[in-house]
Amino acid sequence: MSHVFPRVIGSAPPPVAMRGEGPYLIDQTGKRYLDASGGAAVSCLGHSHPAVVAAICDQVGRMPYAHTGAFTNEPMEALADTLIADAPAGLDWVWYVSGGSEGVEAAIKMARQYFLEIGQPQRKHFIARRQSYHGNTLGGLSAGGNFWRREPYDPILVPVMHHIAPCYAYRDQCDGESEEAYGLRVADELEAKILELGPDTVAAFMAEPVVGATAGALPAVPGYFKRIREICDRHGVLLIFDEVMCGMGRTGTLYACEQEGVTPDLLIMAKGLGAGYQPIGAVLVADKVFAAFRDGSGYFQHGHTYMGHATACAGALAVQRVIKEEGLLQRVRDLGAHLESGLNERFGNHHHVGDIRGRGLFWAIELVEDRATKAVFDPGLKLHAKIKSAAFERGLMCYPMGGTIDGRNGDHVILAPPYNIDEATIDTIIDLLGDSVEDGLSAVS
Ligand SMILES: Cc1ncc(COP(=O)(O)O)c(C=O)c1O
Incomplete structure (x- = not known):
């Protein structure tokens, strides 16, 4: 039994993070997680930069x-x-x-x-x-x-x-x-x-x-x-x-x-x-x-x-x-443009995505029940949490949060991938996020 006071008591114990490999974290079973948010926008060089x-x-x-x-x-x-x-x-x-x-x-x-x-x-x-x-x-x-x-x-x-x-x-x-x-x-x-x-x-x-x-x-x-x-x-x-x-x-x-x-x-x-x-x-x-x-x-x-x-x-x-x-500031700007256009392509016409916003490699989608009225999902449904667990299941770490509008209503998902990622991996992030959003929406409908 663990003696660590966990963030959420009573939930299943989280996997053990054992290794980092570029943008990936690897748990004790060998499962790989593509870290598209650097935890909470922290790991800007991935998890294993040899010089650091x-x-x-x-x-x-x-x-x-x-x-x-x-x-x-x-x-x-x-x-x-x-x-x-x-x-x-x-x-x-x-x-x-x-x-x-x-x-x-x-x-x-x-x-x-x-x-x-x-x-x-x-x-x-x-x-x-x-x-x-x-x-x-x-x-x-x-x-x-x-x-x-x-x-x-x-x-x-x-x-x-x-x-x-x-x-x-x-x-x-x-x-x-x-x-x-x-x-x-x-x-x-x-x-x-x-x-x-x-x-x-x-x-x-x-x-x-x-x-x-x-x-x-x-x-x-x-x-x-x-x-x-x-x-x-x-x-x-x-x-x-x-x-x-x-x-x-x-x-x-x-x-x-x-x-x-x-x-x-x-x-x-x-x-x-x-x-x-x-x-x-x-x-x-x-x-x-x-x-x-x-x-x-x-x-x-x-x-x-x-x-x-x-x-x-x-x-x-x-x-x-x-x-x-490594010229990473320029890379953030270039990859940021790629991420922005990928998000627009995948979610630009999505009925439940009201806004796509951000700068550099710091982007979010805001989820709505109805795009035309900007009505939000019932906060009791915890859509953000459903997306988070669906993404984790699929091996994607993103940063969803509820209460976007006033601390109670609204859901969003933040992406903050490392600066030294590549375009193909950004495309993978968008695919996995798209699928995770659909999983989350099915779980609340
Ligand atoms: C804008 C901002 N300020 C302060 C903090 C607090 O930082 P820490 O969690 O390192 O104490 C955070 C953490 O998410 C943050 O995003």
């Missing part, structure tokens, strides 16, 4: 870990150099963490302390968006806007987190309204919320440039984030981008915000940074924020045991080198 494995083995053999309270280490410095060299101008400093939620917590606390450093202690409110996901720690969950995830913990969530609408054109753009007008209308909700709370009491606005798990690879319409940046600047509010899922090349540029032409003050990354080879995250920090700490207390009152972990940094550094040496 070698870098980790080398580092762990020489010096696995040294506490950053006493030492710096070479991979930590080199990784910071490369992340900043490739970051949008203005982001100059790296704060290390071990995962996405830790990054979100650090960003929230850094924003708060920034305002203490510059003599604006009244700034305590944070604004984020409904249907966002910012992690499962209490700060991250408070920032996140997914009703289902928040509900059990509501009484203990942080009360200074507020939410505005997401930018979700498929659902919320009005008839006769242009994309641009829609984007400005929802961005302006930020200004209304800031004015309601009192402009000098708001510390930061947090958003995923491309929403991941909760809304399904959902990019904003053009112009939306430019307007958001203007509003933040007008009211002295920091802009935090959570690129934990959509960053590190996933959308075809190293940083997702490059495609918006907008630079945040704090940028959180994880997942693709270590690509699953190591647990690591980071917050990129604008020079103006760093300067406030440097010229103020000189100390960010925060930190974790494993920050700047040498082996984790060595793994992430190797991932960054592979992305460059």
